[in-house]
Amino acid sequence: MAGGGNTAWIIEAQSIGRRFGTQNVLADIKLQISEGEIFGLLGPDGAGKTTLMQILAAILDPTEGACRVLGFDTVKQTASITSRIGYMSQGFTLYDRLTVDENLSFAAGVRGIEGSVFQQRRQRLLAMAGLTQFGGRRAGNLSGGMRKKLSLCSNLIHEPPLLLLDELSLGVDPVSRRELWQMLREFRESGATIVVTTPYMDEADYCDRLALLDHGQILALDSPDALRRRGEGTVFELTTNRAKEVLKVLTDRPELSGLQWLGTVLHILLRSATTLPNDIVQALQNLGQLQPVPASLEDVFVQMTAPESAVQAPAFVPSSPSPDSTAELDVVQLKGVTCRFGDFTAVDNVSLNVPAGEVFGFLGPNGAGKTTLIRAMCALLKPASGELRVAGVDVVKEPMRLRSRIGYMSQRFSLYTELTVAENLSFFAGVYGIDGHPRVEAIAWASDMIGLSGMEDRKVQELSAALRQRLALACSVLHRPAVLFLDEPTSGVDPVSRQRFWQLIQSLASTGMAIFVTTHYLEEATYCHRLGLMYEGRLIAAGSIPALRSGLSMKEATRMETIFMAYIDREKKAAPLTEAVS
Amino acid sequence: MNRHRLMAVVAKESREIIRDPITVGVSVLLPLVMLFLFGYAISLDVEDVALGVLDQDKSPASRALSDSFVQSGYFRLISDFKTVDEVEDALQRGRVKMTLVIPPRFHAALVRKESPAVQILVDGTYSATALVAANYAQTIVAGFRQPARPSPIQLETRVWYNAPMRSVNYVVPGLYAVILMAFPPLLTALALVREKESGSIQQIFASPLTPAEFIVGKLIPYGLIAFAQMIMVISLGFFWFQVPFQGNLGFLLATALIFVFCTVGIGLLVSTITRSQLTAMLLALIITLMPSFLFSGFLFPIFTMPYVLQLYTTLFPARYFVELSRGIVLKGGGLEVLWVNVAVLLLYTLVVFWLAAWRFRKKVA
């Protein structure tokens, strides 16, 4: 129900800009969104998505340009907008001490929805979200996915014509994510317009149109398919086992904007509208199997944001652990590991062997036990039962000995923000007992590898998320551990940096380090040698992607998400489900 | 202001408060602790001062003098010293707080109508009580006549308000102001800043709630808590500490209500200018708790402060409420006498609220 205006656009942004201090967070944003659209804003952290959403919701004024929402000006007619829309800000925006019902009745009371209308809508929404029997539970005791669903319900209680959702699915497991999108699609049926932001490229497909946002500017605005078509003919994959020669061919090619190893397959990304010269194509075809592949959204994004300088080929050969490595040589051996908190079983009878040089990825919904298992492997908590041998040490019996042989990078990049880059590196070196000349060497090696030279005197709090991530990685490998644990290391970082980070991981693995990674980015699963799917504390599947596919007799082109959901569905059918409470 | 929206905020805030056991616990315990601590511990009454006597005369007159000290009730004889060294040692160790030194030939001097001098040595370290004790001592000595005679001028003293001169009666009414100043601003400040920090405030921005509805809605529960604290403290003061109540209870409660809103409003103002709970807490403590404790006239009299600092104290609402509270409880004063304080408090409250509402914009930045 657009009012007071002569246009039919639900949202019309005319060259909006927003400055904070001296920084231009948004510049020259032009948008026109029509009724009934599901519109997606994609981009990494710091791109300006949240700022733009806040401007659209009229809770932040632009410093340049003007914006009309539902026909009202966001600056001069704020109240008309805020009384009509639904806005879900980042993070969890509920009142944790209030129950589900109380949260809903607050949202309704504030919007003047009461009586029988309220009751009707409440019942319908809770049913849609699967929360009907949780009416009396405190919001703080719900799992991440349930909280997001409740948040969404609070914003749907007044059936707004426009719904603005900032990072709807951040930190939410794929199962809940599917349910959220189902709710959104149902809601759209009634004619509402929905604007969503997300860092996950795989969600982009649910939108009618997308805007790719980077450094405050819109790089591209189109439907997902149209965007993917832009990359047509610029993406190839080369299956080879003559990696060194391939790299020589591809070094310093100006046509390239990205190179990524996926196991033994090299993913080659050209710059937009370029082609490889024929002689290169010939050379590659001699070294392996070269075939064009359809571009993904991430590919397109990388193309648009890749720096001008020539792409450096990953300067290493990816390792592939020989298939017949014996169990005793495995660097990590887990047998029947179980961890309990009170009567809640966080990790249930997990057994796993990982050889040196393997990159092993843990995937799974929140609360599945990934973090708990990793912490058990690092001797941060004691398992209730089971054997753990990591880097040749019995973790339970000799936790102290373990510590100098492992590296750990936690989700929050545990760096000391008031200290400079150099001071952090120096601290961690000292803590691992490296001093004098070896310390200088180790720091030089680490800085060089992660590309931090020249930034030694900058305080960590001034660094971007991507740089901090690399620094945290450096600090965790100064002592050349045998096993490295990375817990969600790429949260919120832009695709280019993410790829670079994964190159680093792979190059470390090629030196013989075993690396455990947990991630929510399903597209990153392809960078790992093997994957472990965890669900409700159990390791429900483990193996390389082809192995996982054949385990369920799936086709080769099956997407990661589908494989993932299929295993979970199988698991759900096997045992009765009680909604996981985090 | 829409009543339904307002009530929605009140309901939410109340529920949140009740389910925070720490807040509830501290709200109840803290005033009690403060009340009992201050009520019992702050006694500026001087009694049982540890006294030592160095009697170098040992005559009937000297004994009469030292007896008069003990009989006054203010002093307690700890020891009879024999040498000056003993005196020094005892004073230094703190075994006695005061020593009376009666010189040799004291009696003889009196008989010859010469005015003998008697030394009073006081440990001045805790000068508050030292002062009073010294005062008593001097008065006793100056009034000592041998033989006992009435003095040429008779001084009749009548004590108005707090005739028993218990310092509890002085402290407890002032305590009402301090307790109300200690906790409500802190709670309110934190309540709002917490929403800012967690981001739930953005939901509030993007809703039909007006700033006034939101602010008032948040304040009502905290105001009620503060008021309940007030009633608890007043009743305890009256029933447990037996602070006599001379004035009109209704008048006290009415002014208390204004003061409550004033302090709660200050907490609110603080929250509109800070972004983190940490800064909010520190700011609230520095501008409310400490001044109310030190500069409101609660414990330390204002009239002895340098003039500049006296002006400084006029900035704090606690000062006015302390006067009101004492004026009503001890002096039985009414509106005709105390209207200035009431007016100032009202004005202060209105200004604070107006400032807070003006600063609170429904915009993120």
Place this chain on the structure above:
Amino acid sequence: MRLTSLLTKEIIQFSRDRVILLLILWLYTIEVVICAYALSFDVKHLPLAAVDQDRSVASRALLEKFSTSEAFDIAGYPSTMAEAGSWLDGGKASLVVVIPEQFDRDLRRGAVPMVQLLLDGSNSNTAAIARGYTAQILDRFQQEWKLDGVTSAVQVEPVLRVWYNPNQTYTSFMVLSMIALAALMVGVIHPAASIVREKEVGTIEQLMVTPIRIGELFLAKTAPTLAIGLLSVFPSLLIVWWFGVPLRGSLLLFLLLTALFLLSAIGIGVLVAAVSKTLQQALLLSFFGLFPLMFLSGTLVPVESMPEFLQTLSLASPLRYYMDVILGIFLKGAGMAELWPQALALLVIGSLLFWVAIGVFRRQLA
């Protein structure tokens, strides 16, 4: 070497932490200065209303004695008793002196006139002192007018000597008391803040994965506090000198006993950190939890004037002994011979707190 790295990091963090630095600065300087200037229990400039019903030479002479006294300021001369009463009610005067009719004549004839004193007893302390001063003024008046010569009684002259604080100002006490408090606050807040910060951010978890031992971490969190506490003694000496408070005892002894006191403070700080999850909780707990402690330890009011059971309770407070130490060393020039009971108490309490703190710290991190 691990310990060195930890300590280096702590020192760098501390030097860049503006909030805590400012807090410490504030506690040690501005706080002390304001309080020292403002707070006192002395009676000065007390507003006095005089009702002179005689208006004779004698009555005016007596009133002049009042007006020249430092303790009183004449607020005015109400004409009636009722008016004087309303002045008391409204707080315009804190006491009223009523000189009766025939005052002068009665004095000459040897009759005993009665001077009335109406006291506002709200502040009993002030009232008691005011009464004492009034009595003394009357005595001096009597002497000057040689009234006693008529009755030939002999008076005894009291010579007052105040030891250790000859000016009898509350200032010295206040300054030293504030410094002791500041030491307590810093000793508690610094380790608490430092530990809780790491908990909040998550770096503690990172440290637990490295070869660092819990004991090393504990030391790294507490040793800097000791250093800071001892170093802060020096700037506070400046303030002490500024206010003219003497230092009669040994500085070295003071440093030693301060170190002992800091043990207790640090122990408390670590315990606070153990139960707090956020910095805000830690600070709240420190302020409000320390409040009763500060109070019962004689920082405002001497312990002796508290009821028995509170006095017994105060025996457990390290601050109480430290107050004795700081007052003793600065004002009384006391040495170890006099202060050994306090030193012993500080040692015992400090070690106990410290030991408990280590235990709790270990258990939390293990």
